[in-house]
Amino acid sequence: MAAIDAQDDIREARRSIRLLLVDDETSVLSALRRLFRMQGYTTDQATGGAAGLELMAEQPFDLVISDMRMPEMDGATFLEAVRQQYPSTVRILLTGYADISSTVAAINRGEIHRYITKPWDDNDLLLVVDEALQRRALERQNAELQALTQSQNEDLQALNQSLEARVAARTAELEESNLKLEDNLLLLADTNRQLAKAHEEVQQNFTMAVTVFAGLLEMRQERVAGHARRVADLARRMGLRLGLDEKRLEEVHLAALLHDIGKIGFTDAMLAKPVSLYSADEQMSYGRHPLDGEAALMPLERLHGVALLIRQHHERVDGHGFPDGLADAEIALGAKIVAVASDYDGLLGGNLAEERYKPDAARKAIGDGIGTHYAAQVVAALDGALADIAAEELADVELTVADLRPGMQLSTDLLSPQGAILLPKGHRFNAQMVRKLADFVARANLPLVLRVLCKSIDAKSTGRPAPTKSSIAA
Numbered sequence: 216m217a218a219i220d221a222q223d224d225i226r227e228a229r230r231s232i233r234l235l236l237v238d239d240e241t242s243v244l245s246a247l248r249r250l251f252r253m254q255g256y257t258t259d260q261a262t263g264g265a266a267g268l269e270l271m272a273e274q275p276f277d278l279v280i281s282d283m284r285m286p287e288m289d290g291a292t293f294l295e296a297v298r299q300q301y302p303s304t305v306r307i308l309l310t311g312y313a314d315i316s317s318t319v320a321a322i323n324r325g326e327i328h329r330y331i332t333k334p335w336d337d338n339d340l341l342l343v344v345d346e347a348l349q350r351r352a353l354e355r356q357n358a359e360l361q362a363l364t365q366s367q368n369e370d371l372q373a374l375n376q377s378l379e380a381r382v383a384a385r386t387a388e389l390e391e392s393n394l395k396l397e398d399n400l401l402l403l404a405d406t407n408r409q410l411a412k413a414h415e416e417v418q419q420n421f422t423m424a425v426t427v428f429a430g431l432l433e434m435r436q437e438r439v440a441g442h443a444r445r446v447a448d449l450a451r452r453m454g455l456r457l458g459l460d461e462k463r464l465e466e467v468h469l470a471a472l473l474h475d476i477g478k479i480g481f482t483d484a485m486l487a488k489p490v491s492l493y494s495a496d497e498q499m500s501y502g503r504h505p506l507d508g509e510a511a512l513m514p515l516e517r518l519h520g521v522a523l524l525i526r527q528h529h530e531r532v533d534g535h536g537f538p539d540g541l542a543d544a545e546i547a548l549g550a551k552i553v554a555v556a557s558d559y560d561g562l563l564g565g566n567l568a569e570e571r572y573k574p575d576a577a578r579k580a581i582g583d584g585i586g587t588h589y590a591a592q593v594v595a596a597l598d599g600a601l602a603d604i605a606a607e608e609l610a611d612v613e614l615t616v617a618d619l620r621p622g623m624q625l626s627t628d629l630l631s632p633q634g635a636i637l638l639p640k641g642h643r644f645n646a647q648m649v650r651k652l653a654d655f656v657a658r659a660n661l662p663l664v665l666r667v668l669c670k671s672i673d674a675k676s677t678g679r680p681a682p683t684k685s686s687i688a689a
Contacts, residue, residue, distance in 0.1 A: 226255030232348060233275065234258045237267040237293065238282040238309070247280065250337055251344075264293030271297065276304055278347060283310040283318065295324040303355075305347045309333055441630055442560055447471035449556040452600035453593065457548065467549040470524035474553050477508030477525070490561075491568045502537045505529050528553040533587045543590070551593045555581060558588075559597060574601075611666050616656045621646045623667045631661065 234256050236247045244260045251258050259276070261267035263285055270276075279297055283290040294306045308330040310318045318330050328347045331340055450471040454464045478486070481504070485497050493501055505526050512522040527541060527550035534542030561567040562577040572580065578601070585591050611626035621644055629638040644652075656663055 229255035230257055232256055232277050234344075235261065235267060235270060235276040235279045237261045237264065237279065237285070237290075239263055239285045240282070243282065243309075250340070254341060264288030264290075264296070267293060268296060268300070271301055271304070276301070277351065278305040278307065278344060280307045280309060280344075283308055291324055294327055298324075298326050303351070305351050307331065307343065307347065309335070441628075442557075442564055442566070443472050443475065444628055445560050446474065446553070446556045449560065449597070449600055449604075450552050452603055453552050453556060453596040454549070456596040456599045457552070457592065459548070463549060466520045466524060467552055469518065470521045470528070470549060471553050471556060473508065473512070473521065474525050474528050474557055475504070475508070476511050477504030477506065479511075480507065489566050489568050502529075506538050523547060524549040524553055526550075528557065530554070531588045532590050535587075548593075551590050552596070555589050555593050555597050558584075611668050612672070614665050614667055616653050616663055616665070619644060619649050619652065619665065619667075620672075621649055623672060626666045626668045629663070629665055631663075637663075 234251055236244055236251075236258055237260070238244050238247070239262050241262070244262070248258050248260060259270055259274075261270055264281070265288055267279070267281070271279075279294070281290045281293050285293070290308055290310070294308065297304055297306055306327045308318065308327050309332075310330050311333050322330070328350070329343050331343060447468050451464055451468045454467045459467065481500065485493065485500065490501060505528060509522040509526040512518040512525065524547055526538070527546050530536035530539065530541040530546045530550060532543040532546065532551075534540055558567065559577055559581055562572040562580055563574065565571040578598070581589060581594055581597065585594055607626065614623075624643045625638060625640055628640050629642070631637055638652075642648075652663075655661075
């Protein structure tokens, strides 16, 4: 009964999603309309590209599915027009096996999300549409988060201006009279605390925005889900062991989160296989991604230092790296840190070589690169960071959502099966969030497992005696 109610809720939510189906064959349109209406979507149909554009001029659509071969205006031309006029609308192409060259044109000109070959499998098509709509929703959330960050930055600037005016007014009053000095000092201290708190919130929102964006980049490459966050955590730990100050630690952390941003233009085929299997042309594209990553961040003055680390994170200490062939002292320490952290996690995840390395084998491969690829002191920092992580893992436990209680605190990021961050490391649960997460898991049927700090599991949070590590494992 609960499953039926959940399906009804999903169909009800889909009623607000509008799909436009474009094909010159009425039988195909009928099949598509029947398939999507059974799932609760609202659909409109057009028998050609021109008719489709007329419908889109009258009302917005969330997603368009277009056939490739149509008279007067083919699918590539139609989807290119959709991209230019309605860039936020998701675009999917239906094509036959004989239309490969036309499909490539549609990918390049229409920037389509995916293409589906005819005849299609209904379940595959529904999964592609659902994933595309989820991705569109995430992009919208990211845009809203960026807008929120911008608004908070503006609020912070206004608060700064207000603070300056209030301090000036108080100073003038103190010059005239020393009365109420203590009250004025208390007011100033309170204002400073508010300013510090606002600045901290802006910084947290900015870091969260970068983390969400890094997760969006990985959604096209399921094999590396969570790679950016793992590399960022490892790089920050290494930076601490190497004595970096807070500013340089933050640059290393952000560079690690965004080190693969230059891969955003890679094809799905490139993202689906390890680097060791790249063709010569793909290797050339791979060699340019540090430059593309730097260029993507240069408009943001705050991230210029981060951009430099991204440019250099494939340089080698022996001078045989890319893109600039820098050697040892010419390479920023932060870039050396990101290189070791990224390659270690890449060996474990299988995105550098065909096989996934075990931790000991990955560590040995990194060690073998000392003096050629990596600096010895950075590899030593990796060893220390891995030891820290192992020790922390002994201080936390895995729980299901059913075992979650108010007061418990996450020891690692809580991720969806697709690698998207649901809740950040350090989040402390209250009763309301426990209920929301339980409802979310039930609706989405997700087998989520959480890692929480042992010290946050006590009699107060669980309503029973605090468990030991051994009792939880048992």
